[in-house]
Amino acid sequence: MKPPTELAEAFRARGLKVTPQRQLLFGLLDGNTSHPTAEGLFVEASAQMPGISLRTVYTTLTDLAEMGELQPVSCGAGAIRFDPNVDDHHHGVCDSCGNVTDAYVVGAESLIVEGLDGFTTNSASIVFRGQCAPCASSTDESTSNPIPNSQQQTPNTP
Amino acid sequence: MKPPTELAEAFRARGLKVTPQRQLLFGLLDGNTSHPTAEGLFVEASAQMPGISLRTVYTTLTDLAEMGELQPVSCGAGAIRFDPNVDDHHHGVCDSCGNVTDAYVVGAESLIVEGLDGFTTNSASIVFRGQCAPCASSTDESTSNPIPNSQQQTPNTP
DNA sequence: TGCTCATCTACAACTCGTGCAAATTGCGCA
């Protein structure tokens, strides 16, 4: 994703207005590696701009995604996440805390795929599921768990 | 997925009852390669057993999934699909008609993944997006499109 | 400064799935 200043220009160039709501979201997304959901961004935005509506957050995120500045990421369950990292990359999802981590896969293009004869592939996305490092250590060790697995952001309850 | 007869035994062995509703669903899933949704199975089941409830379909599918007889497949958007093919395999999703095809990927285990240090991977699922063969030929050729892309099962409307 | 169309907010609606409780039924057992 471009930095906020350039996003403002890109919006104006498209005939879209640069509103305080949008600028706030530009800032919240800039350099954000947490793969936030619309709801999550709404909560953060509301802290700085009480009264902002969830609808506006969705609209802005959709605009950014259409401009290619944001990559929507479906992790298999729960809300869609929005990723300012538009590199060609994939994701690891922790089944305990729900955190999503960037994963760069080398050689994905040279995979041998059987069964898709005649299929024209436009994109491939890989989701790794498992346990992130903090969750693995906090459950492996029999010591008291400082993070009870249901208080972190977007916990999974399958 | 086991054949219906063996599923009946497996259910009874678990203390689950073998009802007409469940037997009907066993039959609809047996050898089914269409990756149906709960709603889709409900429609098919309703044709043979009017009055069956969508709730019962969900319950039975959940039971089968917990027994490992069915694999829930998230394709990134829309309803969860249920796959009687529990092999280790992946999926191609057509962006035009929404059809889901099995894809067997060779060498997926030996992929080099960067960025997931400390992450314990339990599973990896790959979703290929693009155009299936029928959709590709019907849109490439400038002839009249016999399938207007919105009448097939589970059309995508992004 | 004033105009005007895009945007914002509030609210309804919609999709997919789950929780719940009353009525029904499979099935082990006498």
Next chain:
DNA sequence: TGCGCAATTTGCACGAGTTGTAGATGAGCA
């Protein structure tokens, strides 16, 4: 074969997540 009861079915409500809509509001431009 007939009982008894736990499992199941059904219908409905509810919840999360997302989108449609319309009137109020405001950004950008002359």
